[in-house]
Amino acid sequence: xxxxxxxxxxxxxxxxxxxxxxxxxxxxxxxxxxxxxxxxxxxxxxxxxxxxxxxxxxxxxxxxxxxxxxxxxxxxxxxxxxxxxxxxxxxxxxxxxxxxxxxxxxxxxxxxxxxxxxxxxxxxxxxxxxxxxxxxxxxxxxxxxxxxxxxxxxxxxxxxxxxxxxxxxxxxxxxxxxxxxxxxxxxxxxxxxxxxxxxxxxxxxxxxxxxxxxxxxxxxxxxxxxxxxxxxxxxxxxxxxxxxxxxxxxxxxxxxxxxxxxxxxxxxxxxxxxxxxxxxxxxxxxxxxxxxxxxxxxxxxxx
Amino acid sequence: xxxxxxxxxxxxxxxxxxxxxxxxxxxxxxxxxxxxxxxxxxxxxxxxxxxxxxxxxxxxxxxxxxxxxxxxxxxxxxxxxxxxxxxxxxxxxxxxxxxxxxxxxxxxxxxxxxxxxxxxxxxxxxxxxxxxxxxxxxxxxxxxxxxxxxxxxxxxxxxxxxxxxxxxxxxxxxxxxxxxxxxxxxxxxxxxxxxxxxxxxxxxxxxxxxxxxxxxxxxxxxxxxxxxxxxxxxxxxxxxxxxxxxxxxxxxxxxxxxxxxxxxxxxxxxxxxxxxxxxxxxxxxxxxxxxxxxxxxxxxxxx
Numbered sequence: 001x002x003x004x005x006x007x008x009x010x011x012x013x014x015x016x017x018x019x020x021x022x023x024x025x026x027x028x029x030x031x032x033x034x035x036x037x038x039x040x041x042x043x044x045x046x047x048x049x050x051x052x053x054x055x056x057x058x059x060x061x062x063x064x065x066x067x068x069x070x071x072x073x074x075x076x077x078x079x080x081x082x083x084x085x086x087x088x089x090x091x092x093x094x095x096x097x098x099x100x101x102x103x104x105x106x107x108x109x110x111x112x113x114x115x116x117x118x119x120x121x122x123x124x125x126x127x128x129x130x131x132x133x134x135x136x137x138x139x140x141x142x143x144x145x146x147x148x149x150x151x152x153x154x155x156x157x158x159x160x161x162x163x164x165x166x167x168x169x170x171x172x173x174x175x176x177x178x179x180x181x182x183x184x185x186x187x188x189x190x191x192x193x194x195x196x197x198x199x200x201x202x203x204x205x206x207x208x209x210x211x212x213x214x215x216x217x218x219x220x221x222x223x224x225x226x227x228x229x230x231x232x233x234x235x236x237x238x239x240x241x242x243x244x245x246x247x248x249x250x251x252x253x254x255x256x257x258x259x260x261x262x263x264x265x266x267x268x269x270x271x272x273x274x275x276x277x278x279x280x281x282x283x284x285x286x287x288x289x290x291x292x293x294x295x296x297x298x299x300x301x302x303x
Numbered sequence: 304x305x306x307x308x309x310x311x312x313x314x315x316x317x318x319x320x321x322x323x324x325x326x327x328x329x330x331x332x333x334x335x336x337x338x339x340x341x342x343x344x345x346x347x348x349x350x351x352x353x354x355x356x357x358x359x360x361x362x363x364x365x366x367x368x369x370x371x372x373x374x375x376x377x378x379x380x381x382x383x384x385x386x387x388x389x390x391x392x393x394x395x396x397x398x399x400x401x402x403x404x405x406x407x408x409x410x411x412x413x414x415x416x417x418x419x420x421x422x423x424x425x426x427x428x429x430x431x432x433x434x435x436x437x438x439x440x441x442x443x444x445x446x447x448x449x450x451x452x453x454x455x456x457x458x459x460x461x462x463x464x465x466x467x468x469x470x471x472x473x474x475x476x477x478x479x480x481x482x483x484x485x486x487x488x489x490x491x492x493x494x495x496x497x498x499x500x501x502x503x504x505x506x507x508x509x510x511x512x513x514x515x516x517x518x519x520x521x522x523x524x525x526x527x528x529x530x531x532x533x534x535x536x537x538x539x540x541x542x543x544x545x546x547x548x549x550x551x552x553x554x555x556x557x558x559x560x561x562x563x564x565x566x567x568x569x570x571x572x573x574x575x576x577x578x579x580x581x582x583x584x585x586x587x588x589x590x591x592x593x594x595x596x597x598x599x600x601x602x603x604x605x606x
Contacts, residue, residue, distance in 0.1 A: 013379045014345040038375040039342045042317040064408035068375050072341040075367050076316045097407035104400035104407075105367035106443065140409065 002027055002149065002197050002295045003303070004220065006287040007043040008035075009261045011226045011240070012065050018289055019043050020065040021262060023201055023222060024054075025147050027128055033057045034145060034201045040069035041076050047290055052080060058131065059090035060203025061142035062097050071101040078109030085112035089124065089133070091141035092117050118143055129196065134214035136205035139239045144203060144214050149196025161189040197295055200255070204262065206236065207245035215253035220295055222287070223249060225260035228267065229276045243273040247280035257300045261287040305330055305452065305500050305598045306606070307523065309590040310346040311338075312564045314529045314543070315368050321592055322346050323368040324565060326504055326525060327357075328450050330431055336360045337448060337504045343372035344379050350593055355383060361434065362393035363506025364445035365400050374404040381412030388415035392427065392436070394444035395420050421446055432499065437517035439508035442542045447506060447517050452499025464492040500598055503558070507565065509539060510548035518556035523598055525590070526552060528563035531570065532579045546576035550583035560603045564590040 003026040010018030020037030024044075031053040033040075044051040051073065060066055070088070077086065088098060095115045101107075124131045132146040156176050158168070164184045166172065171181045178186050199220045202211050215221050226240035235242050241249075243260055250258035258281050263270045274286040285293070285300070294303045306329040313321030323340030327347075334356040336343075347354040354376065363369055373391070380389065391401060398418045404410075427434045435449040459479050461471070467487045469475065474484045481489050502523045505514055518524050529543035538545050544552075546563055553561035561584050566573045577589040588596070588603070597606045 013382055014348065016345075016349055019345065038372065039345055042319075042322065042342055045317065046319055062407065062409055064375055064378050064410060067408050068371070068404075069341065072367055072371050079316055100403040100407040101371075104365070104403040105370050106365055107367060 002147075002199060003292055004199060004222070004259070004295060005047055005049055005292040006259075006261060006289060007040055007047060008037050009263060009287045009289055009291075010065075011262045011264050013265065014039065015265050017268075018263065018265070021060075021203070022069065023261070024049055025199055026053075027149060029053055030055050030128065032129075032131075032147060035060055035066040035203060036069040036073055037065050038068040038072075041073040043289070044073075048292070051077065052082060054086070055084075056087040056089065056126070056131075058143075058145045058201075059088065059094055060136070060144065060201070061091055061138055061140050062093055063140070063204070066203060067097065068101075070098055071105055071107055074098075074102065074109055074113060075105070075107050078107075078111060082109070082111045085114055088113065088115045089118055089131075090115075091143050092119055093141060132214065135210045136202055137208040137210065137239065138204045138206070142203060142205065144200060144205065144211055146198055146200045146214055146218065148198040151193040151195045154191030154193050157189050157191070164188065194297075197297065199295065204240055206239050207241050207249055212249055212253050215249060215255055218253060218255045219297075220257045220259065220293075220300065221246075221250045221253065221255040222259045222261055224262050225273055225277070226262050226264050228273050243277040243284075244280055247277035247284055250281045250284070255281075256283065257295070258284045259287050259293065260284060305450075305502060306595055307502060307525070307562070307598060308350055308352055308595040309562075309564060309592060310343055310350060311340050312566060312590045312592055312594075313368075314565045314567050316568065317342065318568050320571075321566065321568070324363075324506070325372065326564070327352055328502055329356075330452060332356055333358050333431065335432075335434075335450060338363055338369040338506060339372040339376055340368050341371040341375075344376040346592070347376075351595070354380065355385060357389070358387075359390040359392065359429070359434075361436075361446075361448045361504075362391065362397055363439070363447065363504070364394055364441055364443050365396050366443070366507070369506060370400065371404070373401055374408055374410055377401075377405065377412055377416060378408070378410050381410075381414060385412070385414045388417055391416065391418045392421055392434075393418075394446050395422055396444060435517065438513045439505055440511040440513065440542065441507045441509070445506060445508065447503060447508065447514055449501055449503045449517055449521065451501040454496040454498045457494030457496050460492050460494070467491065497600075500600065502598065507543060509542050510544050510552055515552055515556050518552060518558055521556060521558045523560045523562065523596075523603065524549075524553045524556065524558040525562045525564055527565050528573075528576055528580070529565050529567050531576050546580040546587075547583055550580035550587055553584045553587070558584075559586065560598070561587045562590050562596065563587065 007022035008019030021035040022040040223246035277284040310325035311322035325343040526549035580587040
């Protein structure tokens with residue numbers, strides 16, 4: 001089970017109703033943050049998430065409305081007693097950008113800050129998940145991220161094992177750990193591993209093949225949806241997507257669910273963008289600030 | 304008449320209830336901003352002020368909780384079509400800090416951004432007001448600011464002018480413009496000029512002689528009040544003030560009114576700090592986010 005919380009869903013500038021880009025994925029106690037616009041630390045405080053549980057922060061690109069909350073959050077974590085290292089990932093230029101902002105405000109923090117720049121496609125492995133990075137198309141170095149739980153072992157079939165002559169006890173454990181016992185191989189008594197849930201977050205992008213490739217078979221695609229249908233020209237000019245373009249990517253990629261975010265402030269109620277997207281991809285939802293979705297193998301639901 | 308709006312009243316880190324430091328003074332249509340913490344642009348949008356009316360921004364010191372909202376606000380003004388130049392003033396280091404932050408996020412704006420570093424005491428003249436800068440004491444280069452309306456001419460005494468042989472008409476105007484007419488001097492027929500209202504904003508500081516000097520006779524003193532009485536040691540360690548220390552400065556300076564701000568998050572209700580300060584300086588008020596005070600020659604009142 002993954003929990004996805006939208007901390008900011010507006011494009012470019014904030015409004016009374018929408019802060020700027022930040023999305024959190026919670027897996028068990030751990031929180032991973034994607035983008036960190038100005039105000040994200042306070043949005044976190046107003047949400048049910050603990051900002052002290054954040055292990056990694058992924059920045060899609062170095063525009064202010066995705067980045068400017070980082071120095072404040074880094075400092076606040078320090079003032080709140082953080083000791084664990086913090087990993088920040090982003091495109092080329094991220095190191096200078098983050099250090100430039102921290103130096104500007106004499107940022108003080110006592111934990112280890114590790115900044116990694118990603119160039120192109122790359123898989124990053126963590127204990128409970130991995131993150132695949134892929135390029136998006138937004139006129140500056142920009143990345144999308146695919147967060148995926150590690151696969152879990154299939155169910156062990158005790159009755160089958162016994163029928164094959166294995167005695168309950170340590171040999172059961174050996175088979176579950178992948179060892180062969182008395183000629184019985186693990187795949188004879190174990191279901192295939194269960195793949196983990198996957199969530200793709202595009203950040204800002206036009207409709208792009210690289211996003212389609214990165215989103216193949218994802219359980220959830222969170223896609224730039226700055227504009228409504230009919231605004232394709234404006235979307236192309238500013239290198240964003242319309243809700244329908246997002247829906248087309250979700251359909252082509254075979255994603256299970258689509259959540260639209262990063263809305264232009266010309267739209268006061270974004271439900272209409274969801275309705276337009278549903279004409280192409282019925283399993284579409286719209287993100288508002290502080291919305292949390294619970295994603296399981298069988299469903300997605302707001303909680 | 305001046306209108307003072309508190310956009311953020313918390314110290315160091317934000318909370319659900321308090322954003323970080325920013326105070327606006329409105330004189331007629333013009334707005335002057337003092338400090339610009341992360342989130343200030345959104346606080347402005349949630350207030351009754353227009354962020355497009357801001358002419359100057361004064362930064363007290365280069366700590367994140369007074370500074371990190373600046374790049375976002377500068378960009379948002381640009382995206383909102385600002386054409387007028389924007390002046391930013393601050394202590395030594397302000398230029399590199401602001402440009403460092405803007406470069407980090409590829410900040411784009413088409414108007415002229417003028418950054419001026421202030422070293423020590425200085426008066427800055429504007430059309431409708433002036434701002435006196437003075438050093439504060441906070442462990443880093445730091446400034447307090449005294450905003451003062453320009454003085455306005457005294458009332459013209461028509462009856463007196465006529466009794467001295469002046470005929471109603473153009474000669475009245477000449478006298479009001481400072482010219483002598485038929486041996487009658489302006490001071491014979493004009494009351495003395497009325498001094499403008501003055502507001503001092505200290506930013507972060509210990510109780511300091513330089514603040515006392517800068518606040519002499521101010522109509523309103525807005526003073527660091529991070530801690531309650533009994534926390535003098537902690538205040539000294541972190542180079543802040545207690546509410547009583549702020550009240551002592553207001554009393555010694557002969558200020559008319561005192562507003563406390565920049566509260567540590569250990570205090571959920573800061574009314575008690577106001578009550579403690581009133582034991583020393585009865586005309587003390589407490590600032591909460593979005594509080595607006597109307598300051599006139601005869602009173603101060605929340606509106």
